[in-house]
Amino acid sequence: MKTDQLIEMLAKQDVPVKKSRILVQVLLAVALGFVGSFVLLLVVFDMNPDLGMLFKNMWFWVRFLFIVSVGAISAMVLVRLGRPTDASRVSLWLMVIPFALLAFIAATMLMMAPREERADMLLGASWDVCARNISLLALPLFVSAIWIAKQFAPVRLRVTGAIAGLFAGAGAALVYSLHCPEVEPAFLVVWYSLGMLIPAVVGAVLAGKLLKW
Amino acid sequence: MVLQEREQRLRELMLVGLSGDNAAYALFLRELAALLRSFLRKRLSSMPDEVEDLVQEVLIAVHNQRHTYDAAQPITAWAHAIAKYKLIDFFRRNSRRGEQVELDDVEDFLAASDHEAQDARRDVTTLLAELPPKQRAAIEWVKIEGLSIAEASKRTGQSESLVKVNIHRGLKNLAARMREPQ
Secondary structure (H helix, E strand, O other): OOHHHHHHHHOOOOOOOOHHHHHHHHHHHHHHHHHHHHHHHHHHOOOOOOHHHHOOOHHHHHHHHHHHHHHHHHHHHHHHHOOOOHHHHOOHHHHHHHHHHHHHHHHHHHHHOOHHHHHHHHHOOOHHHHHHHHHHHHHHHHHHHHHHHHOOOOOOHHHHHHHHHHHHHHHHHHHHOOOOOOOOHHHHHHHHHHHHHHHHHHHHHHHHHHOOO | OHHHHHHHHHHHHHHHHHOOOHHHHHHHHHHHHHHHHHHHHHHOOOOHHHHHHHHHHHHHHHHHOHHHOOOOOOHHHHHHHHHHHHHHHHHHHOOOOOOOOOOOOHHHHHHOOOOOOOOOOOOHHHHHHOOOHHHHHHHHHHHHOOOOHHHHHHHHOOOHHHHHHHHHHHHHHHHHHHHOOO
16 A cells, blocks of 8 residues: 555544543543452452541541552653653653652651651551552552553653553552551551552563553 | 744644544645655665655554644654654664664754655555454445445444444554564
């Protein structure tokens, strides 16, 4: 087929695209990812029976804000990475903000705490399973995030895969926080961050295969 | 300035095209093809036979990704980013990692155009024939025969949105097949 014929073919009928339709698809994919992650939570971990009491704990809401801001910033960055033109103007450093803030709070609290309490603050009761559990819950959201990224045209595949993974990790952390009673900043900044970073690394590693177009 | 005029004209053709003017869209693709040809010919000077194939590959990519164009951005920066991505991908596929893709600016992309198309080596018609039957049928009726979506829907028994989805999937599939070694 000659290039002129190809152009004629591409330009025939049905050229306009409905952006609203794409938005609906994206939101639907995110919703499905959350449903999948939540079902996984119910099957594997169950909800925290004392969740109602945690609502009154300020640190529960700090945790909530931390997770949501990681998710929101990664979603924002992901939108930019999906457009070939904007990909070079992405402010990746924004990603660091929630981690840096929480690390600052955690460090301050650790310094002010008596020496013998510090290990407990860092390790809580579930340090050994936290990151693994979050990564597991991230699986359905990871599929959603990669699927969404594939609907666009990322030109920086590795970074896009990492941010998609981070988004999945943040979503999973949000779901996991319905089960997990740990709200100590020192615990969160280490183990929650690790749990979110694992899917991000997986995303970066698999990006070349999963996202190429 | 000439370059700015080119940018403006391309952008207008694209936007009018996306709003439903197929002739404008075709014109946009034709002018873009000429820019691409010149851009790629310069960078593939050692393998001139590959140029037209890659022009076609980028055109299909541009079409498949047309929803990622943000009207607030220059159209040439967008198309240039796609062309560069496809060129790097091409080098990688042909295991020429050493090949440097110059980090030229967008003005360079606009500077020259080339309307002399050579024959592509890879035949899109053949690739189309290898698509799954439903996708192939949707593309054949609508994109080649020129039936409206409604007419194609009647003829194939697929719902209108399914016809659209099949066209979209078929063209994405086509793009993927173009990346495969021949």
